[in-house]
Amino acid sequence: MNYSLDVCWMYHDIMDLYGDKGNMMVLKKRCEDRGIKFTLDTCGIQQKKDLSIYDLVFLGGGADKEQISLIPDLLSRKENIQKAMDEKTFILLICGGYQLFGQYYIAADGSKINGLGFYPYYTDTGEQGKRCIGNIIINAKLDDLETKIIGFENHGGQTKNVVTPLGKVIKGYGNSFDAGFEGFYNGKILGTYLHGPLLPKNPEVADFVITKALQKRHPSFSYSDLSLIDNPFENKAREVLLQRFQIK
Ligand code: GLN
Helix, strand or coil, X not given: CCCEEEEEEECCCCCCHHHCHHHXXXXXXXXXXXXXXXXXXXXXXXXXXXXHHCCEEEECCCCHHHHHHHHHHHXXXXXXXXXXXXXXXXXEEECHHHHCCCCEEECCCCCEEECCCCCCCEEECCCCCCCEEEEEEEEEEECCEEEEEEEEEEECCEEECCCCCCEEEEECCCCCCCCCEECEECCCEEEECCXXXXXXXXXXXXXXXXXXXXXXXXXXXXXXXXXXXXXXXXXXXXXXXXXXXXXX
């Protein structure tokens, strides 16, 4: 069968911290290596787009200033994003993007940014000037896939009341200084604080995201239907980090 994957990267011009763009490059390469046609579209502030036509919607991380600047536009798309999720568009959110799908985010200067409110989680500001920064490793369960996810986090926001976290923190902070858990995953959206960017260092997660996105148009498609790809550089990067923290 000829597969194709249509992706929309929201606010690509302002939400791209710590190489989040690399996530899109990895999806493109891993799709094209398998003969899956990959199309990347973008959606900026005030651009007319129906997000429900895509297989995957991606929103990266950003500084408070950028988050504040895009919020009126994002909130105006709430109904359309709900429609996209109802129609099984998979949503991948990093850091600042992840925060905005919850109830609210209190920025470092104390201002409150209302989120889309799809989920009960909310993000408070931490103690003045304190941020969760550094390498992070988590044990995650993505449907049937159990994997260690590695990355880098840098966020002031402390996300609380996460009912279905993405994984358990082995090294680093995660949703907040003392959370012990990282990110959010509910089968429809994957939100995480992991930059690095996320997908180049975690090929299994990249293939999982491709699988979820393909399932929109091909519900019976499964992770094991993807042909295998060698990941020598990715595996080396993972090995180095896991060894550094003496994690098996
Ligand atoms: N501005 C947000 C925070 O500091 C998100 C940062 C990010 O996306 N890395 O918590």
